[in-house]
Amino acid sequence: xxxxxxxxxxxxxxxxxxxxxxxxxxxxxxxxxxxxxxxxxxxxxxxxxxxxxxxxxxxxxxxxxxxxxxxxxxxxxxxxxxxxxxxxxxxxxxxxxxxxxxxxxxxxxxxxxxxxxxxxxxxxxxxxxxxxxxxxxxxxxxxxxxxxxxxxxxxxxxxxxxxxxxxxxxxxxxxxxxxxxxxxxxxxxxxxxxxxxxxxxxxxxxxxxxxxxxxxxxxxxxxxxxxxxxxxxxxxxxxxxxxxxxxxxxxxxxxxxxxxxxxxxxxxxxxxxxxxxxxxxxxxxxxxxxxxxxxxxxxxxxxxxxxxxxxxxxxxxxxxxxxxxxxxxxxxxxxxxxxxxxxxxxxxxxxxxxxxxxxxxxxxxxxxxxxxxxxxxxxxxxxxxx
Amino acid sequence: xxxxxxxxxxxxxxxxxxxxxxxxxxxxxxxxxxxxxxxxxxxxxxxxxxxxxxxxxxxxxxxxxxxxxxxxxxxxxxxxxxxxxxxxxxxxxxxxxxxxxxxxxxxxxxxxxxxxxxxxxxxxxxxxxxxxxxxxxxxxxxxxxxxxxxxxxxxxxxxxxxxxxxxxxxxxxxxxxxxxxxxxxxxxxxxxxxxxxxxxxxxxxxxxxxxxxxxxxxxxxxxxxxxxxxxxxxxxxxxxxxxxxxxxxxxxxxxxxxxxxxxxxxxxxxxxxxxxxxxxxxxxxxxxxxxxxxxxxxxxxxxxxxxxxxxxxxxxxxxxxxxxxxxxxxxxxxxxxxxxxxxxxxxxxxxxxxxxxx
Ligand SMILES: Cc1cc2nc3c(=O)[nH]c(=O)nc-3n(C[C@H](O)[C@H](O)[C@H](O)COP(=O)(O)OP(=O)(O)OC[C@H]3O[C@@H](n4cnc5c(N)ncnc54)[C@H](O)[C@@H]3O)c2cc1C
Numbered sequence: 001x002x003x004x005x006x007x008x009x010x011x012x013x014x015x016x017x018x019x020x021x022x023x024x025x026x027x028x029x030x031x032x033x034x035x036x037x038x039x040x041x042x043x044x045x046x047x048x049x050x051x052x053x054x055x056x057x058x059x060x061x062x063x064x065x066x067x068x069x070x071x072x073x074x075x076x077x078x079x080x081x082x083x084x085x086x087x088x089x090x091x092x093x094x095x096x097x098x099x100x101x102x103x104x105x106x107x108x109x110x111x112x113x114x115x116x117x118x119x120x121x122x123x124x125x126x127x128x129x130x131x132x133x134x135x136x137x138x139x140x141x142x143x144x145x146x147x148x149x150x151x152x153x154x155x156x157x158x159x160x161x162x163x164x165x166x167x168x169x170x171x172x173x174x175x176x177x178x179x180x181x182x183x184x185x186x187x188x189x190x191x192x193x194x195x196x197x198x199x200x201x202x203x204x205x206x207x208x209x210x211x212x213x214x215x216x217x218x219x220x221x222x223x224x225x226x227x228x229x230x231x232x233x234x235x236x237x238x239x240x241x242x243x244x245x246x247x248x249x250x251x252x253x254x255x256x257x258x259x260x261x262x263x264x265x266x267x268x269x270x271x272x273x274x275x276x277x278x279x280x281x282x283x284x285x286x287x288x289x290x291x292x293x294x295x296x297x298x299x300x301x302x303x304x305x306x307x308x309x310x311x312x313x314x315x316x317x318x319x320x321x322x323x324x325x326x327x328x329x330x331x332x333x334x335x336x337x338x339x340x341x342x343x344x345x346x347x348x349x350x351x352x353x354x355x356x357x358x359x360x361x362x363x364x365x366x367x368x369x370x371x372x373x374x375x376x377x378x379x380x381x382x383x384x385x386x
Numbered sequence: 387x388x389x390x391x392x393x394x395x396x397x398x399x400x401x402x403x404x405x406x407x408x409x410x411x412x413x414x415x416x417x418x419x420x421x422x423x424x425x426x427x428x429x430x431x432x433x434x435x436x437x438x439x440x441x442x443x444x445x446x447x448x449x450x451x452x453x454x455x456x457x458x459x460x461x462x463x464x465x466x467x468x469x470x471x472x473x474x475x476x477x478x479x480x481x482x483x484x485x486x487x488x489x490x491x492x493x494x495x496x497x498x499x500x501x502x503x504x505x506x507x508x509x510x511x512x513x514x515x516x517x518x519x520x521x522x523x524x525x526x527x528x529x530x531x532x533x534x535x536x537x538x539x540x541x542x543x544x545x546x547x548x549x550x551x552x553x554x555x556x557x558x559x560x561x562x563x564x565x566x567x568x569x570x571x572x573x574x575x576x577x578x579x580x581x582x583x584x585x586x587x588x589x590x591x592x593x594x595x596x597x598x599x600x601x602x603x604x605x606x607x608x609x610x611x612x613x614x615x616x617x618x619x620x621x622x623x624x625x626x627x628x629x630x631x632x633x634x635x636x637x638x639x640x641x642x643x644x645x646x647x648x649x650x651x652x653x654x655x656x657x658x659x660x661x662x663x664x665x666x667x668x669x670x671x672x673x674x675x676x677x678x679x680x681x682x683x684x685x686x687x688x689x690x691x692x693x694x695x696x697x698x699x700x701x702x703x704x705x706x707x708x709x710x711x712x713x714x715x716x717x718x719x720x721x722x723x724x725x726x727x728x729x730x731x732x733x734x735x736x737x738x739x740x741x742x743x744x
Contacts, residue, residue, distance in 0.1 A: 005598065005601075005632070005635060005636050005639055006639070007636060007639050007640035007643065008643070009640070009643045009644040009646070009647035009648075011647065011651065011744050012744055020742070024739075081742075084742060085742070088738045088742070089738075263738075266737070267734045267737055267738070268734070270729060270730060270733065270734040270737055271733075271734040273730055274730065275730055275731050275733065276730065276731070277726075277730055279723050281726065281730075282722070282723045282724075282725075282726030282727045282729075282730060283719060283722045283723045283726055284722075284726065285725075285726035285729055285730060286669075286673070286721065286722035286723055286724065286725035286726030286727070286728075286729065287673060287718075287722040287725075287726075289666070289670070289725055289726070289729050289737070289741070290666075290669060290670035290673035290674055290721075290722065290725055291670075291673070291674060291677075292741060293641075293666055293667070293670040293741055294637050294640065294641040294670050294671070294674040295637070296741060296742070297640055297641060297644045297744075298636065298637055298640045298641075300744070301640055301644075314632075315636070318632065318633045318636045318637075321629070321630075321633055322633050322636075322637060373626065375629075376625065376626040376629035376630065377622075377625065377626075377629075379629035379632055379633070380625035380626065380628060380629045382632075383605055383628060383629070383632060384605070384609070385605070385608065385609065385619045385624075385625045385628060386619075386620075386625060
């Protein structure tokens with residue numbers, strides 16, 4: 001772990017910065033055209049769908065993937081920059097985000113040739129939305145308690161049971177899900193789970209939307225009733241899904257989405273503070289910007305480790321632990337900073353709505369994608385404590 | 387690269403040989419300080435950032451500041467950072483660097499040093515680290531023709547002794563028409579707060595290095611200390627505390643190295659100390675390492691129990707120093723205010739582009 005804490009001060013190369021300028025100009029023109037509002041996430045799914053097509057046309061989905069499947073084999077740093085520019089402006093990137101980050105790379109590593117050549121080009125075209133089917137009512141942090149069953153049948157498998165909290169299941173084309181194919185063994189409680197690619201249009205799948213306290217409606221209960229999965233949609237090894245998880249987690253945990261989800265509040269704060277606020281306000285803003293910068297530099301550094309082919313599992317967990325706590329705390333700190341402004345200044349430009357929305361989503365930030373407690377366990381393991 | 391690794395390795399060896407933390411605690415007197423300094427000069431650590439033509443090692447700022455991370459890990463109570471930065475500043479102005487320990491300032495936003503037309507300097511530096519141990523001080527002064535780098539002999543100055551949280555000297559230095567040993571116009575890249583910025587970068591690396599050592603000590607301790615018939619590392623709350631400490635260490639190392647890299651890289655590109663990107667990097671590093679110091683020291687002490695608060699134990703030499711270093715070359719509150727001003731002046735649309743430049 002001593003070496004793991006090296007965090008090289010990676011500087012993004014020139015070509016990546018050129019790409020950034022292109023992405024920024026594209027986003028600017030979309031905002032100016034009224035496609036979306038950078039202050040809050042877009043709710044209209046058709047906007048997400050059209051946006052995905054435009055992003056695809058520019059070649060910014062699956063850009064790191066092998067050429068044979070339509071990718072461009074560009075560097076992970078290119079992807080990082082596209083991603084962070086999108087996140088920072090609340091761009092409607094939901095259609096392709098999950099597939100681009102983790103489902104695609106998982107397929108490339110473990111899926112059958114038919115699936116790869118059929119599905120990857122669709123993702124790259126901005127036409128395939130993915131969801132992740134891991135959590136169940138009785139299996140959240142403890143993934144290995146999953147019960148949703150896949151049983152052998154002629155030419156494939158039949159799925160019965162349910163998943164929960166599945167983000168975007170109701171509008172996804174595919175799920176990569178974790179299913180129980182046999183019982184855990186005495187020696188290995190992680191044994192017996194298998195990953196499959198599920199076609200969400202297959203008969204027998206019902207998605208029930210679950211409302212969140214923030215007003216957001218994007219996660220679901222997904223019920224499987226005798227859903228058939230062909231054999232070649234198996235991903236990786238039967239009963240051995242536990243061996244496949246680690247690298248994906250590093251991708252999933254270290255990106256800019258782990259500290260930028262509430263960023264709009266900070267930009268709004270700077271907006272209403274004006275160019276010459278008092279010392280109390282400048283101190284608050286300076287502190288927040290300093291911390292965000294430090295988080296981002298760590299995240300860039302981890303992107304460099306991934307690019308170099310390492311598996312920075314602990315480092316990624318550190319980025320997510322610090323990053324999600326920071327983005328969770330941000331709305332509260334912004335609220336305190338504005339407490340001394342006159343009311344009309346504080347409500348200027350929809351500031352209050354942005355603050356409220358981000359305060360409402362704050363609690364989920366340290367739960368989705370692995371809780372704070374689970375991350376700290378991962379870090380402690382990296383240090384040799386467990 | 388090879389060369390720099392060698393310097394780092396020899397620094398590590400030197401500090402272990404003559405300034406081992408446990409040995410310093412046990413020492414009857416401060417004679418280790420002279421042995422340490424002799425070693426510093428022998429290995430050339432003091433002239434790391436001085437150009438070759440002036441007799442320096444010309445390591446570059448990134449590698450020079452890297453030495454301070456190692457010094458931080460040794461809780462080094464000697465003006466190595468100060469002398470190294472003095473050499474850098476004197477060299478940048480084209481001035482020769484004297485042997486011996488050199489203080490470096492200004493070290494706070496309240497200091498004011500003026501170079502008069504007659505070539506003497508007046509002013510005050512409120513808390514000049516290690517002043518009493520140094521023969522010279524390299525200071526950035528306001529001169530009749532703009533910013534100037536001045537070298538003075540400290541026996542010409544009035545020194546009022548004061549010490550910081552870690553019992554190290556931070557003396558009040560008053561200069562009245564003090565003779566100047568050498569002076570030159572400051573390089574064009576310098577701003578009035580350049581000494582504070584580079585000093586802040588140095589302290590960030592020292593804090594980062596000390597925190598790394600604190601993490602190593604804490605990890606080792608929890609894996610050997612037993613309570614309730616088990617190793618305390620087996621308790622989940624202990625594991626999670628160590629994980630949080632590791633997070634603070636990681637972000638400190640990352641921020642401090644990033645700042646050092648930014649200064650060297652941006653100056654090479656012809657940017658100056660007023661450059662917003664450079665200021666964001668350095669100021670963030672100081673702010674973030676300062677808060678990591680506080681949280682990290684608290685966690686480490688909690689996990690060490692009573693033994694950690696004894697004079698005998700090495701922990702306090704590190705924890706008190708990381709806390710003390712927060713106050714040198716601008717504390718985090720002062721820097722927050724200045725960074726906030728910079729951000730607000732540029733406005734909301736410039737915020738993200740400033741953050742995402744590198
Ligand atoms: C907005 C949102 C979107 C999500 N999207 C998806 C999705 O798309 N797909 C998907 O599969 N899942 C998704 N999830 C589910 C998410 O992964 C789980 O909520 C998360 O893993 C925690 O599981 P749980 O909710 O069952 O809580 P539990 O696991 O029951 O945890 C409850 C509390 O106990 C703590 N705890 C549990 N085990 C331990 C332990 N060993 N040590 C210490 N503390 C422990 C937890 O940290 C937590 O604080 C989403 C969740 C949210 C909030």
